[in-house]
Each structure stands twice: as C-alpha cells, then as structure tokens.
Amino acid sequence: CETLDMIRENYTQPIRVTDMAARSGYEVNYFIKRFRSIMNQTPYAYLRAYRIMNAYQLISAGETLESAAAKSGYSDGASLSHAMRAFDTRRW
Numbered sequence: 001c002e003t004l005d006m007i008r009e010n011y012t013q014p015i016r017v018t019d020m021a022a023r024s025g026y027e028v029n030y031f032i033k034r035f036r037s038i039m040n041q042t043p044y045a046y047l048r049a050y051r052i053m054n055a056y057q058l059i060s061a062g063e064t065l066e067s068a069a070a071k072s073g074y075s076d077g078a079s080l081s082h083a084m085r086a087f088d089t090r091r092w
Contacts, residue, residue, distance in 0.1 A: 003035065007047050011054065012073040017043050052087045055080055 003020045020043050021031035035043045051072045058068040069080035 003043065004046075007043075007050055011047065011050050012071065014073075015047060048083065049087065052080075052083055055084065 003024055006020060006023055007015065017032065018028055020035075021028045024031055026034065032042055035046075039046055041049070051074065055068040055072040055074070058071055059065065063071070065077035065080060069075070069077045072080065074080040074083065
C-alpha cells in the first residue's frame with residue numbers, strides 16, 4: 001500500500017524503483033519480485049501504466065497532448081504519444 005500511495009502522490013515526478021524499495025524497507029530485487037507477485041507487473045510498469053491512464057483521462061476531459069504530458073510526468077507530448085502507442089490498455 002505504501003508503494004501505491006507513493007506512486008499516486010508523486011507520479012508526475014521522477015520515481016526510481018530504488019526509492020520505492022527503500023520506502024517499503026526491502027532490498028530492490030526482493031521488492032520487485034514481491035511487487036510483481038502481488039500486482040502481476042513490475043513497479044515501473046505499474047508507474048508507467050498509472051501515468052498513461054491519467055493522461056488518457058486528461059485528454060478525454062479536453063486537455064491537449066502537451067498539457068496532459070506535463071500533468072502526467074512526461075517531458076513532452078511526443079514522449080507521451082510514444083508511450084500511449086506502446087501501452088496495451090487491455091492489461092490495465
């Protein structure tokens with residue numbers, strides 16, 4: 001729960017898996033393995049999916065691609081667009 005809270009509170013900022021592991025009190029590899037066993041994806045994959053889903057919501061509400069990128073933790077609209085094309089929404 002702490003890791004999910006960390007992601008939800010800070011997803012617009014750079015978050016490293018090492019930071020997530022440290023906050024949880026686990027060694028990085030054990031943390032990744034444990035997170036994956038519970039969430040069926042790695043912590044970074046979850047963070048990426050969370051950012052993209054947030055961007056989809058912003059765009060659906062009328063935000064531009066550039067604005068949604070800035071509010072979702074992406075450097076620009078092009079990087080968000082690339083991430084969205086690569087993302088499989090059926091898995092979320």
